[in-house]
Amino acid sequence: MFQSTTKKIVSEIDPEGSALFPVKSPLDSPKCKPLHLVIKKKKKIFSKRENYVPTPFTLTDILIDGQDIDFGLSSSIIACFSESSSTSVGAQAGVDVDCVDVGAHVSGNSSDAMSSVEMRKHTISDRTLLDVVKDRKVNREHPFVKHMKNNTVYVILEVIETEHACSVNSSAKAETGMKVLMKLLKTEADLSVSKERKLTFPAGTSIAYKVSELMISPTDTLELNWDVHFQGPDVSTSPPSSGCDQKPPPAASLAVLTNMCADKKTLFLNVILEILRHSDSLAVLDEMLDQILDGVQPDFQVLDQMEEGNRACVEKMLDLLGIEKENAPGETLALTAESEGIIRAINTLIQSFSEMDPETLILLASSVKAEIISKQLKLVTIIDDKWSGAPQYQCDPLEVKEDPEKVLITQLTDEEFEITQRVLEEFRFQLNRESASILHIMNRKQRDILALFAALYALNALM
Template sequence: MFHKATRKIVKEIDPYGCTLIPVASPYYSDCYKPLNIIKKKKRAFFFMKDRYIPTPVTVADILEDGKDLDFVLESSSFSDYSASSRILASGEVGVSICDVDAGLHASVGTTSSMSAFKMIKRGISDKMLLEVTRDRKIDRGHSFVKQLYGDILFIISEVVETDRQCNLNSIFEARSGSEVPINIVKAKAGVAAKVQQELSFPGGTTIAFKVSKLEITRDNTLDVDWQEVLQSNMLAFVHERPEIPLTEINTMSKETSLLFLNTFLEILGNCDYLPVLETMLDQICGSLQPDLQVLERLEEENRACVEKLLDLLGIRKADPPGQPLTLTPQQNGIITTVNIFIESLNELNPDVLILLANSVEMKIISIQIKLFEKIEENFFLSSAPRMKRESIGEVQETEETLETLALQLSDEMFEITQRILEEFGLHLMRENGSITYKKHHGERNVFFSIFAALSILSALDK
């Protein structure tokens, strides 16, 4: 709920996504402050956006005698914000999450609201930061500096904060002949269900931040990393979809696969703890015991799901954080795949996660994957002129494969698939036994993230 709200705010105040990054969880807000150093997470695949892991380390901490420096942060109030929205849907959709069955036979609605607040911008320019630190040396003996790769620092140079306590509310309602699971709450036929989620966070909570990339020079001072400018657009020319590592999942027993699948369905049903999982998996992939203290801040239900996944991965919660882990090759393979799954989900709009859960329960993932492969061939692997024509208007698809796949879906299945495809800019239409589509502007990373999530869910659904 928090990440969905911060994404919406950032999209409004930075519509082209040029500078600001939405904070995914309020649990790490204290580490998203100006001059805090963050770790750039190694992307599992090229299509994933840059993601950062918060740390409590600041620029002052890694400078020799840096505690007495005055960085003079600038602060300004630049906008007011309040929002409310209502989303309605109708149809017949089946889903089962956590052994609770559901069939939507009428209408459902979601109402979201956020209390009004002022957004305050605080930060320091790169020029000023370099000016203040020019006579100070980096402490090479600091434990954080010793772990750096390539002498590159990622520093939070600017944040957007709330000026007062903010309240988030999300109300889910289902009416008339519905049986709906929302966080293990059920309403059977003829009974209305109403589930309300609330989240409050204090003033001063960071909702977005800007990152500056600096380099430690040979004389142990800070400077701008000019090489980043030259390399920033290289990935735009990569088109091929990478292979998802599924070997270890494919060799699981049916019972183990089902345990993972049910846990993943719970995760799809509530994305609020995805950032927590991503941080822990980043530590695990580094062969370190994750820091589990943040679990104490989670609601009992959310904490239980995270702990269940850690148990499946063979992580012993009794070990202290930061201790080396001894993992088998099979464990490492499974953890790598799970990490890709969680990273892929973090690339997506939270509303899409429910659609993925619906797809699992409706047994249509295999068809969706084939559709994605066909679409990938048309839009991402082909450089033929017809690709440009499809991107600007409506085109009749005459190839039998796409039509055959789409016609295998019932109306309800097709609607779910259609909504997933729309997430990356493709509107698929089915009428009179033929398929047409409109291609709008969409992000390649969203397409590949959905593809990765579908592939992993399909491998588990034996």
């Protein structure tokens, strides 16, 4: 709930996504403050934006005698945000639950409400920063500096925080956050007919931050990276594309999942279904997998600050991947080619999940149970081919050939159509039942469907 909420707020106050980065986890909030240093990582597979990891270190930590510096922090109220939404569905459905007869009429509803969020912006200007530190030198012996790969320092100079405590409430009848027909549900220990979730944002919780780049000069002083400053944010002006030139990388990294034995596939699939219902675990798991692929042991202490359900998901996945808690954080890992391939595949899958709303993740879990992942994958492949901008094969007009798009949509039952429709809506596509066709919603901001393709590809490989 935390990441989806901060992303939603940032999309409202920075709709172009050109400056602000949403805070991914409440665990990162204390590290997303003015003057805190972040580490720039390689861009995520499904994102065109930069990727930063907050750290507990501040700019003053790496300066010689920097603790007494006054940076002149300015503060101002910038916005107030609130949201309320509700959805209900009803149908004649055969429910696979002992206490409900097959064919009974059932209904489900969900609602989300966010109390008014008053936000304050804390800012340090680039010019003020440089004026204050111009006579200070960087401590080359500081652990953070010694581990830097180049002379570029990434520092947070602007933060959006909550001014007062606020809360987000989510309630649903059926499965957590689900907006689908209850016919798709089965009785399991981790499912409930009714569930409510509440997330509280204490006053001073970081919602988003802005990063500036500084360069360490040959004399160990700090200078503004003017090239980046004048160039502006790295925002592509071309429309998003999920064309054939993009598809092979995630598909290639996920192919290793198809070679697993059946028992291992089942173990991974069960854990992934838990993760889909505990989306707040994604940010921590994503960061840990990045560390593992960098060849170092992740820090398990962060799990102590997580809610029980989210912590259990992370622990189960790392256990399946053979990552033991006993190793010290930062210790070098020796991964076999096979284990590294599996970890890389799971990392790609987790990154694809991180690009989606929690409601869509719940719908994917239901798609697994309804055994319609393969149909959805075929539909998404058709969408990718049709709207990728790649040249289309022109067939002989005299050749009679069934339209695979129409065939697939016609084969979907009402319940399968409902859930698939809701999955595609996040990516700005709709299914038309009457014409058995796919519609592209042109007047809404486009989302790259490559993330959905990767998620469906992986889930299909594990089924």
